[in-house]
Amino acid sequence: MTVLTNMQTRDVEALLHPYTNAVTLRQTGAHVIESGEGVYVTDADGKRYIEGMAGLWCCGLGFGDAELVDAAKQQLDKLPYYHLFGGRSHEPAIELAERIKDLMPSMARVFYQSSGSEANETQIKLAWYYNNARGRPEKKKIISRVRGYHGVSIVSASLTGLPYNHKSFDLPVDRIHHTSNPHHWREAHEGESERDFSARLAAELEEMILAEGPDTVAAFIAEPVMGAGGVIVPPEGYFEAIMPVLHKYDVLCIADEVICGFARTGEWFGHQKLNMQPTSVSMAKQLTGGYAPLSAVAINQDMADAIEAHSGEIGIFGHGFTYGGHPMGCAVGVAALDIYKRRNILGHVQSIEAGFQRRIRSYADHPLVGEARGIGLLGALELSPGGKAMFDQPGKVGARLAAELVKHGVILRAIGDTLAFCPPMTITEDELEEMFAPIETALDATHHWAKAEGMM
Ligand code: PMP
Numbered sequence: 001m002t003v004l005t006n007m008q009t010r011d012v013e014a015l016l017h018p019y020t021n022a023v024t025l026r027q028t029g030a031h032v033i034e035s036g037e038g039v040y041v042t043d044a045d046g047k048r049y050i051e052g053m054a055g056l057w058c059c060g061l062g063f064g065d066a067e068l069v070d071a072a073k074q075q076l077d078k079l080p081y082y083h084l085f086g087g088r089s090h091e092p093a094i095e096l097a098e099r100i101k102d103l104m105p106s107m108a109r110v111f112y113q114s115s116g117s118e119a120n121e122t123q124i125k126l127a128w129y130y131n132n133a134r135g136r137p138e139k140k141k142i143i144s145r146v147r148g149y150h151g152v153s154i155v156s157a158s159l160t161g162l163p164y165n166h167k168s169f170d171l172p173v174d175r176i177h178h179t180s181n182p183h184h185w186r187e188a189h190e191g192e193s194e195r196d197f198s199a200r201l202a203a204e205l206e207e208m209i210l211a212e213g214p215d216t217v218a219a220f221i222a223e224p225v226m227g228a229g230g231v232i233v234p235p236e237g238y239f240e241a242i243m244p245v246l247h248k249y250d251v252l253c254i255a256d257e258v259i260c261g262f263a264r265t266g267e268w269f270g271h272q273k274l275n276m277q278p279t280s281v282s283m284a285k286q287l288t289g290g291y292a293p294l295s296a297v298a299i300n301q302d303m304a305d306a307i308e309a310h311s312g313e314i315g316i317f318g319h320g321f322t323y324g325g326h327p328m329g330c331a332v333g334v335a336a337l338d339i340y341k342r343r344n345i346l347g348h349v350q351s352i353e354a355g356f357q358r359r360i361r362s363y364a365d366h367p368l369v370g371e372a373r374g375i376g377l378l379g380a381l382e383l384s385p386g387g388k389a390m391f392d393q394p395g396k397v398g399a400r401l402a403a404e405l406v407k408h409g410v411i412l413r414a415i416g417d418t419l420a421f422c423p424p425m426t427i428t429e430d431e432l433e434e435m436f437a438p439i440e441t442a443l444d445a446t447h448h449w450a451k452a453e454g455m456m
Pocket of ligand 1: 056114115116117118120149150151152223227228256257258259284
């Protein structure tokens with residue numbers, strides 16, 4: 001058994017960790033990270049790692065970016081806190097909203113929160129408020145997807161379609177339904193093409209809307225590419241098949257761009273890359289490069305008109321967070337958007353994505369890998385004991401592979417038995433090479449271990 005360091009002991013005695021098995025953590029101790037520079041972080045023992053997940057899909061500009069730090073400092077000196085309640089405002093919030101609108105011309109207004117969960121919580125409240133404003137009080141149900149990830153607050157966790165976010169939390173709440181996920185490799189019928197699979201999923205969505213009653217369905221929410229559910233890229237023609245169904249029944253389309261936004265998929269937004277036409281968009285994470293907690297919801301003109309008029313009728317728009325549109329967060333957001341443009345981060349992603357995807361796919365034939373997939377600078381290796389079979393004890397092999405990679409100085413994230421990649425978008429070719437260098441060795445070692453343990 002590992003002897004915990006002083007810091008690790010303080011950690012387990014003081015913290016309840018998110019997404020962690022608290023019993024196992026008492027034996028292993030936490031991995032304490034102390035500093036970061038570029039695509040690297042350094043732990044409390046002074047060992048350096050490539051952060052292949054950009055933290056939690058957020059540090060798209062890497063660590064230690066002086067411009068982002070200066071933007072935060074300057075704003076803290078000038079006005080460390082103000083809010084947008086009751087008609088107050090401040091320039092960083094206005095400026096950032098203008099820049100978001102410039103990037104998404106179909107959006108008319110921006111509303112701020114601090115996290116992705118709060119953004120999606122806002123989305124659902126806006127969908128309800130909008131339909132009340134439109135005189136359709138019955139139109140309130142929301143359709144999300146199995147394996148979608150939209151956060152952990154009560155409604156956003158209900159939208160999330162993963163069992164461990166519901167189990168023992170008494171979720172999901174009423175009015176939220178889940179339709180099938182678009183994971184072609186795992187969910188398609190034998191021999192079913194991507195296009196046929198997309199058409200079938202759109203037909204299933206339509207059946208669900210009809211079964212629930214179109215007059216009761218308010219919105220459909222989807223990540224353009226599913227992230228935390230396992231980096232699931234939609235099959236060919238998916239949103240092209242889904243969109244007409246939403247239009248037919250007057251169902252709002254919410255794009256959750258919390259991971260996909262700001263160049264990650266090789267376009268400014270995932271919905272642009274994947275032909276999704278949202279009525280509203282959630283953003284967070286790379287909005288500030290992860291340097292400040294800030295999220296934004298952008299809504300189109302039709303929603304803005306209805307919501308603004310309704311607030312006039314009932315006297316107030318009764319929604320808002322103390323830290324929504326925090327001046328420091330917004331100033332960092334403005335600086336981040338500036339950097340994305342000035343340093344041509346989108347162009348950089350477009351120039352390295354092919355090499356990144358080629359490397360990911362080069363492991364497709366490894367005996368531990370079921371499917372290798374990705375888009376832009378998102379990638380995944382879905383592990384399997386053979387073909388599409390799943391391991392009897394889900395998550396063990398994935399965790400072992402991630403731990404193996406840590407030994408080699410690479411931090412990646414195992415989502416169950418899928419290894420996810422989401423490096424800082426500033427990563428160079430050499431750094432990519434360094435990140436991929438130990439993958440084969442780690443896959444081999446994990447494969448031998450899994451066989452020795454009788455898991456495959
Ligand atoms: N939506 C998506 C697509 C996400 O990936 C996440 C977080 N991984 C969230 C929402 C929730 O964001 P937060 O953890 O900031 O609440």
